[in-house]
Amino acid sequence: MNRRGFLKTTSAGIILAGGTVSWAQSGTRPLPKIQMTDLIDGIDGRIALSLSNTTHDFGNGAASQAFGINNSYLGPVIRVKQGQTLPFDITNGIGETSTLHWHGLHIPGDVDGGPHQEIAPNATWSPDVPIVQHASMNWFHSHMHGNTAQQTYKGLAGVMLIEDDASLSADLPKTYGVDDFTLVLQDKTFDSNGKMSYVLTGEVFEDGFEGDTLIVNGAIAPVSQPVPTGLVRLRILNACNARFLGLSMASGPITVIASDGGFLPSPVEADSILMSPGERYEVLVDMAAFGANALEVNLNGGNGGFLANLFGGDQTLTALSLISNGTKGAADTMPNRLANLSSPDPSQATVTRSFQLNMDGNADLAALALAWGNVCGEGVMGINGQPMKMDRIDEQVRKGDTEIWRISVDDMLHPFHIHGCSFRILTQNGAPPPNYAQGWKDMVHVEEGWSEVLVKFDYQANADAPYMYHCHILEHEDCGMMGQFTVT
Template sequence: MTISRRSFIAGTALAVAAPFKVNSAIAADENLFPNALRIPPLLQPALSGDKKVFDLVAAPGKSEFFDGILTPTIGFNGNYLGPTIRVRAGDHVALRVKNALPDQTTVHWHGLHIPARSDGGPHQIIEPGSVWEPSFEIRQKASLCWYHSHLMGQTGEQVLRGLAGLFLIEDDESKALDLPVDYGVDDIPLVIQDRRFRRDGRFDYLSSMHDVMAGYKGDVILVNGTVAPHVVLRRQRTRLRVLNGSNSRIYTLGRDDGADLVIVGSDGSLLEQSVMQRRLRLGPGERAELLIDMEIDQQVRLMSYPDVVNTRQAGPGMMMGGMSGNTETLPILELRAARLETIDRAMPTKLIRVSSWSAAQAARTRTFTLDMAMMGMGGMMGRGGMGAAMGINGRPMSMDRIDFKVPLGSTEIWEIRNTTPLTHPFHIHGIQFRVLDRDGAPPLPQELGLKDTVLVDAGSAVRVIIEFSDYADSERPYMYHCHILEHEDAGMMGQFVVV
């Protein structure tokens, strides 16, 4: 079966679901990945004294995801998403974030260990026409972090329309490993998102109660804002820096040739050693760094596969049964190697040392129980009167309530308990943690690095251990929340201060 590019694209726009419900016939089609992957530009800083100053402008635009069809979007310094900010550990960084939108917004630096006043959560509102100027020092390990809108009650919609970008941190330790670092050449960022489109090209968002309860799912995959992308590789070894920037979809990544993924990094650091796995589950807000060695003329497709374990956990007959796991096969990206500069180096195995803390070091354990409840229409939370009431420990997020105080310098265990029928990605602002255990079992191999977001499956409990260092502020809180953005917007969030 041969589909011309034009009919493929047009078919996608008009009957969006069809081409992306992949089956083996489509997987054999050469035209499945017709579009060159867009690479977000690196943002060049201005230098002011010892500071690197980065300028971002959030503004409305229009994006042509499909030929001849314009989608209203918002972006930073462009129509959709934002440029990549790259810094080094030890840098003094200042940002000037101008809001050229007609609405309020905020910009949260996801994964950064910085003072709460600079965190960009719901309290650091940027009014239309004004400029927000946070500044901080980079005091953490090399990692792929990101930035995105965090406006109270509207994070899901603003991120969906395009308010997100990458924040790369480098350091000497990672440089010494000889990993690929040539941005856009052998160091390729991948922001994976899913979207639904209306016939007029607009994003379709929150059309049903189901979207709020289960989280918004799209039937078109965008990578860096590119539909059906391929990337042509020039070097034998490539580093893929993957962000799940979706509102709620969990991906189970794998290669279509059955070879293992080589995983070298998680959210807030590289791993201690590389991990070989056939599949990698990545929840919203989570990141992974992968290495891939290609041969001349080889093509490899990165796919998202059905997730048998998680689908079984959700179980038949449960209210949310089947919504939690991945039930579909989705094409993400085709890697194409033509002429390659070859290298003669084995894949690295030992990587870096990552600090860790034992349970005995913790001053206390806090428990967080995630709540989802159905309510009648006109319920308490969500836009458009959606009746979903969500919270943590029995109460929905309130901007006026600090849920607890953490003493500066203390080490704590946070136990996240999920008694709901869905998997939730739990994210904590301002720190990087280690996963201590999952239902008492050791963390997954790909979690043996620093993390700020962790998947907590239905009916399970995950314990993470955190050291709260550096930044005390009794007035300005950090957030902790579910990174299914519809859940966050519906109240599955809380606030703490470090004092």
């Protein structure tokens, strides 16, 4: 455990022991089903997404000021098929400049929705987004330079499910809201009036925003859902700003079938999985084995250590209770094979690049960073000694080349994300990744030693619309821990 982890664990443990903060939630609500826009059978005209100022009740009776995308909070689940091109009209009605980034999509830089594709207030951005990749769970969220964290926290985030011929024909649960559920996990803080709160402090800039209340699909956890007897599919997104989540099942192992970029070769059983902000995993739950089960979430990621356990800071919460409704499920046999996926071959790489994520910069650099649009209080963060600068290209990649990217940090645990691609993890924190993270990914954890990924970029990103690479603790991204690169 590093210095920041030690300080956070001990202080959280003491606060919890003193009784001034409660991680537990009371009462159980029905699982909200996020509205689905299902485009599998075809697209009729342009697809309207409206970013709006709204109010939203998270289940405590208070109307919180929020952002929504065609909803009072969050965006729809958009279900599409490989080979389609999605003609979006995205209208910005939130009263401030924003963007909408397609996290996980393999698309050219000019439709990626990064900080260079700003949408002014009351303006409409109309990208035609090609869907070329295999079945996978992706998402979209604000990527407004210097304001990503607050806009995403307030609700500018949604899910995109890509299907292909193989996933549609697979013997897997696929009836949305019956045996196939999308779960958006977040953490929030509420003020004394029960309204969602987001306050930037020096600690928040340093560690990222971490709330004390677990939210599932916009409702305070725990939530519950009746399901058929058989296999139930949970497609899970960690949409927290900064919090790593430890996921497990109340009964039996957690069975993972897919990661960020698609299916694993076969199901992987684990006692628990660690999800960073921005990561996605798909899980199968066998309801024939247990009449009831529950998805449990550890808000410390399960890595709080001895002191967190001693002071009660490592508590696990029930996110979702599943209860059999007695009906027979459509799928009842755990699959043996899911995808053909060979082991990554590092010898294919012709270029190796190294990146160090920097937590602390000097006062002169902080002044420059502020002038460059980074929002970080009195400090600054960066990569390879430089905070983000919108008109500086940090790396130039040749289209079609296979590369090794090596990432290290000078303090604490970070999630690292690369735009425009999926990659394979060679090492994570100096060791092989866990079995459930050995498929296609666009997120890797970085803390101890080097994390290395094998990556190839197949789509163009020019200097006027480059790709980003960054820490996915959103306050760190806003603070300058981000760079940009072209692919030509």
